[in-house]
Amino acid sequence: MKSKSRKGLKCLLAVAAVAVIAVIVYFTSFHNADILKIENGKVKGIKPTWLVGTTVENGQETYVKIGDASAPKDYKAVSGAEDTDGDPITTNFVFVGKKPEQNPGTVTVEPYPWKPGVSEYDEGFLLETGEGDGFTADASDGELYKFYGGLREVVTEEERTSTVFLASPYEDVCIKVTASMPADRELDDVRTLLYAAVQKVTPGKQISPLAADFKLNFLDDSRWSYLLNGLLVTLEITFAAVLLGVVIGVIVATVRSTWDQNSENMHKGPGRSILGFFNGICKIYLTVIRGTPVVIQLMIMYYIIFASSRNGVLIAMLAFGINSGAYVAEIIRGGIMSVDRGQLEAGRSLGFNYVQTMRHIIIPQAMKSVLPALANEFIVLLKETSVSGYVAVKDLTKGGDIIRGVTYSAFMPLIAVAVIYLIMVMFFTWLVGKLERRLRNSDH
């Protein structure tokens, strides 16, 4: 079934390709054809072109434009033969439909003072903007302004002009290109002339707006280094925070799960009281950290607790580590509770005390079972650290912000930062997948 639909798709594509090629050939094959045929008084051929022929009356060559190929009555053309009576002979013949020598029009190309951020000049628009597609008439001086796709066109009784401004912001260059033709020519021809000129004079390489934007935001002044250094800082903070979080998490999880599982069975005494006390502290820690936004915790650490220090990166590591610890603690606690109770009993019956049993037997098994969840916590942390900029840390997000501030361009920096985060998350997600598969395969 699969191969059949694949085959069908291939056939469809082949047919489409052939059709497209045929259409292209059809249209281009007439492109340079300036051959017309007149059959039964009707002109066969393509678009309007000039007809060269002679009138009988005065034997002079007359240039007549064929406005509509289906209205032959606008012209008359002969081959130049006469019959014996001197009457004209009209017959089918082939015309050479070349445009006669005409005033080719003029093109002026001149530099123009560059105004950054301005998209409209007195005499025209920047080519990129392409705004305006309507008419305004200013009858007072008899001129007709037409805004056509970024061009400003002036139509008077004597001539038609079309003006466009080309600007290359990254080279700080502005050029004004004007094409003008006498009034008997059409605006379309003026535009054709203009575009041909534009092709020749466009400064620098034919750079697409996207490529120019890219260069401005990343290549100029090595602005990509903001992103690279920011990325390194982000990774630094994330790794440190994860480590701290795991250490805190293991301790808190051990205290909490010990209390939950054993408090009823313990002798009432100092040991139980101490454990109860620490359990209470852990519960407060969990409630507060999980109940407030990480940004607030970060700022409290930076502006209040460690106000004397301005080492933002270290403070960020601490804050995110403490924050992560609360979530990791619950993850690990789940892992500890999921270890079979018989493991604890076996350990205790061999003579291990509670701490030894946890250390050698329970926690290794718990960590193994929560490793994927911990890896996911790492991925979450990676994105959470993006608020580090709040406390003057130059991380990846802040790097993008800095570039945006310099170039006033929002698209490239933001999209680039998002893409980098995405790539990192995808990479680590893939790693986690490999880890999970490896754990599953070696499940013992």
Next chain:
Amino acid sequence: MTTELKNNDVIISVRGLEKHFKGGDIKALNGVDTDIHKGEVLVVIGPSGSGKSTFLRCLNLLEMPTGGTITFEGVDITDPKVNINIHRQKMGMVFQHFNLFPHMTVLRNMTIAPIQLLKKSKEEAEKKAMALLERVNLADRANAYPSQLSGGQKQRIAIVRALCMEPEVMLFDEPTSALDPEMVGEVLDVMKELARSGMTMVCVTHEMGFAREVGDRVLFFDEGKIVEEGVPSEIFSSPKEQRTKDFLNKVL
């Protein structure tokens, strides 16, 4: 303080043992008195819920008694001031569900406690472990992980793991109840050999054949108390109490 005990000296003494759950509503053990002698093989039988497992688990304080005393090698281990961990080293326990450590090899399972607790060197511990594995014909599985073993193999490993600590008494909590029938024999063989070598054993089990073969004394539990006790031949052929008779009629 362990005094050198001669055979037939009392190694564990239980007086008035009680275990209540849920604030007194459930009385798992309701006053148990017995003496366990060195070298004795004590078999504990009874219907489910009779408290036999609870009794066994109280002996090494896996269950904390709510009343009564247990004296092990002359020390009252129910005293809160006593460090129970030291005494547990001398009591090996074998569980119904094996409870091997899945994240360690067989060899590591056996040597981790002697190395950490008895402060033995790795070579010493491994040597002893291998010797024990030889005894149960599992020397070739020394580097396997528990998940790669069958139930019977796991239980035999569990037994020798406990033996690595050189205990004075071995406690068995229904060691064959979770095994497929064809593997029960190999485990019982190990236990019988252990019994014949003079190990003090307390076994909660349904395997009456084992009791008859190597048991020195049988305790019949019901409703948290010892209903009847005696040598296997007496208990199995001519039980005195009606409840004992009823139970034995059902299982034999």
